[in-house]
Amino acid sequence: MGGYSISDLWSIVVMQGFSGLSLFSVLLLMALGLAIIFGQMGVINMAHGEFMTIGAYTIYLFSKVTEQYFPALMPYYFVIAIFAAFGIAFAAGYLVEYLLIRHLYKRPLDTLLATWGLSLIMQQIFRTVFGAREVSATLPDWLMGSWKPTPDIDIPLNGLFVMGISVVVTAAVILFLYRSTWGLRVRATTQNRVMAGSVGINTKKIDRVTFAVGCGIAGIAGATFTTIASTGPTSGSLYIVDTFLVVVFGGAGSVVGTVSSAFSIAQAQSILTFFLTNAMGKVVTLLTIIIILMLRPEGLFTSKVRK
């Protein structure tokens, strides 16, 4: 690469490395909720993106209300709003499970259609309530701009923030699934529903809460993405394909699988996009994934899931 100084190249390598990591945390955050729902319950939730949109609009509402009534709290509202995003998406997920999903456990393919319909309904609700135009939440100053360790290197603060959130959420999910009594019950239900029921686990309640937690995490993801992407009625649909890609490639039902799949897809895509064009980067990534899935149809990591 003639014409570029060593320090130029070094700073590009650093920033490129960061942008790969930042894409990794985006993919991971998107996929975690779905990994729980699809992986643990076998439900194909096409409305996952819309639960993310719920989170994004929560941030928007909080930013407007704070701006209007408590301008002094502007630097802090974001943190509270993220918890609220989880809560609202959790509640919505709980309701959806009760009204829709629980009637379809015996027909997993129908969940695909039903949740797709649900996603259209939710998009239209967003459009009716918030208007068709995209909105933008006023972000606190500490989330804007970049951190400059050297004059040539700019590390995006919002990228760091997304990374931080995804580390926290991943850790929480792992604790929830593998260290809590509740997680034990979830995993038991996943492995053998009848047996789990016969030892006294309320499997219906497990289903409902698991689904709601997955949706809640989607809410957090959507809330976090307001720092890097758009908030509009159909924003969620931008993510759904990538989300399924990560979960399927990683292997359903395995958190480790989701993490490693998000990491490899993100790095491949980010590096290829740098050296090739945008479109070619994506094509090569997808082709590789297809070939690997042909060799390992269950994904990178497999675990026994409810059939």
Added chain:
Amino acid sequence: MLRKKSKSPTWNRAGRPENVSFLPVRKTVANAVAATLLIAFAGSSFGATPPTSQVDTTHLAVTDTEVIVGQLHSSTGTMAISETGAIEAERLAIDQINAMGGVLGRKIKVIQEDGGSDWPTFAEKAKKLLESDHVAAIFGCWTSASRKAVLPVLERDNGLLYYPTFYEGLEQSKNVVYTGQEATQQVFAGLDWVAKTKGSKTYYLIGSDYIWPRTTMKLARKYIETVLHGTVVGEEYAALGSTDFGSTINKIRLKKPDVIYAAVVGGSNVSWFKQLKAAGITGKDHTLLTLSVTEDEANGIGGENLLGFYSAMKYFQSLDTPGNKEFVKKFKAKWGAGAPIGDVTQAGYEGPWLWKAAVEKAGSFDTDKVVKAEESGQISFDAPEGMVYLESNHHLKTRLRIGEWRADGQADIVYTSDYIMPNPFPKGY
């Protein structure tokens, strides 16, 4: 292929001949009947209202008091974000025209159809509007894809479409009036400006991956290389809906172009600007000129992420003329103070007014007569953006403006070009 000839103009869409001459005797009878009708129905205002038989010989939805037009945009689906403004502006124009007494003494009634962001649906709804509602004109479409879908229907049924979006050019149909700018109007003057004021030599082109950015960038590249004698150091297209620009931004940093020339659209646009800002590329030390940010988009992107960047458009809401201030006031009064007004919204507003002018010049709602009036070169309108002139190639002669974005999502106009003739088929590109 784009300019497919429509059916022979002597046949109207109902399949009846239009220009059969009556025998003198029958003409007298017809006149007598008309005279009787005149006595029977005419009020005091008859002088301004020619009889329906005279203004509509092709069985359009025209009565003595009313004319029906169609409105065909997406109010649902992914394009609703963009098309809402045009819908609102067209409604405002129609209301104002009605308050002034309508067109040829007839009040405009609107049938609104939803294209649902789906191109075949657009074609279907256009067919419905023309063949069962017999609308006199359609105001609609936003994306080029929807316009291309509607075009064959328009040409077969000999309908009229007023299309509000700035677009890639390379099209001209007798059935369409393009009230937005075609690519040469938007691209060349903008590049001239940036080369002159910023002394730019190197350019990085980036757009979304579909027909409009690709065609526009092709024009831009050629213009930069042959006319401005600059260099294009990178050209990149991101998939529609793509939300990750990290690698692209790093490439831009490495190439250090004088100008980033952008045409990214939709949800991607928001990600693009938020990530630029986060990567430390701001209007303070970088020049970015975009073709795809109006006040509508700025609202979603957030003004703080656009601060100091430039847009090339024919209209900005901040335009400081009495005509525009009046327009902005009326628009906000009807659609709410928060409603932003972008370039396409204003172009949508021009549609009904230009149609009214053409119909009144033709003295008829008949498509062929209106088209003849449109092509006369004598139709103009004192729009919020200033006077616009409808040229015989169905496009508008307008000015180009460069706006510098402020943190509040409005733009300061830093440059206004002379009038630019529309040239949808530029030679040598």
